[in-house]
Amino acid sequence: MPLSDPTDYQHGAAAQTAILLVNLGTPDAPTSSALRRYLGEFLSDPRVVEIPKPVWWLILNGIVLPIRSSKSAAKYASVWTDRGSPLQVGTADLTQAVAAEMARAGHHVLVRYAMRYGNPSVASVLDELARQNVTRILLVPLYPQYCAATTASTLDAVSAWMRRSRRLPELRVLNHFHDVPVYIEALADKIETQWRQQGRPDRLVMSFHGMPARTLKLGDPYYCECHKTGRLLAERLGLGASDYVVTFQSRFGKQEWLQPYTEPTLRKLAQDGVARVDVVCPGFTVDCLETLEEIAMEGKQAFLSSGGKVFHYIDCLNADAHWAQGFSKLLTTHLQGWDTMAPTDPGALAATRALAQAMGADNLG
Numbered sequence: 001m002p003l004s005d006p007t008d009y010q011h012g013a014a015a016q017t018a019i020l021l022v023n024l025g026t027p028d029a030p031t032s033s034a035l036r037r038y039l040g041e042f043l044s045d046p047r048v049v050e051i052p053k054p055v056w057w058l059i060l061n062g063i064v065l066p067i068r069s070s071k072s073a074a075k076y077a078s079v080w081t082d083r084g085s086p087l088q089v090g091t092a093d094l095t096q097a098v099a100a101e102m103a104r105a106g107h108h109v110l111v112r113y114a115m116r117y118g119n120p121s122v123a124s125v126l127d128e129l130a131r132q133n134v135t136r137i138l139l140v141p142l143y144p145q146y147c148a149a150t151t152a153s154t155l156d157a158v159s160a161w162m163r164r165s166r167r168l169p170e171l172r173v174l175n176h177f178h179d180v181p182v183y184i185e186a187l188a189d190k191i192e193t194q195w196r197q198q199g200r201p202d203r204l205v206m207s208f209h210g211m212p213a214r215t216l217k218l219g220d221p222y223y224c225e226c227h228k229t230g231r232l233l234a235e236r237l238g239l240g241a242s243d244y245v246v247t248f249q250s251r252f253g254k255q256e257w258l259q260p261y262t263e264p265t266l267r268k269l270a271q272d273g274v275a276r277v278d279v280v281c282p283g284f285t286v287d288c289l290e291t292l293e294e295i296a297m298e299g300k301q302a303f304l305s306s307g308g309k310v311f312h313y314i315d316c317l318n319a320d321a322h323w324a325q326g327f328s329k330l331l332t333t334h335l336q337g338w339d340t341m342a343p344t345d346p347g348a349l350a351a352t353r354a355l356a357q358a359m360g361a362d363n364l365g
């Protein structure tokens with residue numbers, strides 16, 4: 001297709017759409033030095049630790065990083081796989097599964113993932129998408145429940161990249177999917193599959209990542225969205241109020257976090273004579289340290305050592321086929337109007353690039 005208008009380079013036939021999945025991030029290796037870099041970046045984010053900078057800088061560098069880096073490295077080593085950190089592997093697999101579903105449905109979209117902390121960074125992936133002439137991005141933080149520490153922080157990273165970029169893409173954001181039927185259905189399907197083989201537990205524990213309790217009073221919807229996911233899942237599974245409990249794990253620091261806490265709840269259930277619990281983590285799309293080590297290892301130990309008899313951890317959805325299909329359908333509804341069914345014409349792209357180059361454009365990437 002001959003092009004005469006150089007602005008087509010920016011707006012026309014060569015426009016590309018991308019889906020960018022963003023997860024939290026994970027260390028590059030299960031070592032103290034890698035943990036120091038990762039935790040240093042993560043815990044310096046003012047969305048995560050809301051303590052005035054100079055005070056927190058001293059505590060972080062003087063106490064937290066020296067102690068926590070080696071302790072956490074040992075925990076990561078206990079879940080590390082041949083392919084790397086479980087969070088990385090699961091996120092990469094989910095990305096590939098969504099890309100395959102999109103292609104199968106005839107959509108011409110790039111599907112990539114980035115990590116909020118560590119690698120591949122949000123900025124590096126956005127740079128790569130810009131080089132590929134992507135002008136429309138559906139941003140998908142991989143957290144079912146909205147939280148300032150995760151969802152808003154992901155947007156901070158994207159807006160930091162935008163602040164230094166000339167040519168901004170159109171941006172849509174999937175803020176949360178805590179109550180979306182395909183999500184609840186995929187979770188219920190996973191749980192029921194396990195129950196068909198192992199029978200039902202005496203109690204289903206739904207453990208979500210915790211947050212400082214004050215964030216609820218400050219207006220963060222996270223706590224309420226966790227409870228809504230819990231209620232919808234329980235309704236879908238036909239559970240009564242006494243058949244399940246919503247708890248919060250991974251407390252960090254000395255202040256009060258959202259309650260009830262997961263591990264004390266597991267101990268209490270065992271002491272009260274509950275013989276079998278199953279634990280599911282519907283706040284995590286992909287298995288990670290917090291599910292595989294903190295729940296499936298430490299939580300199990302806490303329950304069994306307090307008198308409990310049987311403990312089952314139910315894996316996250318990860319890249320399960322049923323979930324990847326449902327999730328892709330959900331993402332497709334957010335692509336409406338972006339005409340992703342029309343293939344990008346590589347000849348047109350090359351022609352517009354050549355034209356822009358001839359005019360001295362320096363933004364070709």
Ligand SMILES: C=CC1=C(C)c2cc3[nH]c(cc4nc(cc5[nH]c(cc1n2)c(C)c5CCC(=O)O)C(CCC(=O)O)=C4C)c(C)c3C=C
Binds near residue numbers: 027039211212
């Ligand atoms: C799912 C939502 C998450 C929220 C909300 C969240 C808040 C939050 N987390 C910390 C501190 C840590 N979290 C750590 C690991 C971690 N956290 C999440 C998710 C949420 N965090 C995930 C998916 C992971 C696992 C990453 C992996 O590599 O597998 C860690 C690191 C591990 C450790 O040293 O214990 C810390 C630290 C705070 C302070 C916070 C909110 C204020």
Ligand SMILES: [Fe+2]
Binds near residue numbers: 209250
């Ligand atoms: Fe966390």
Ligand SMILES: [Fe+2]
Binds near residue numbers: 250290294
């Ligand atoms: Fe943890």
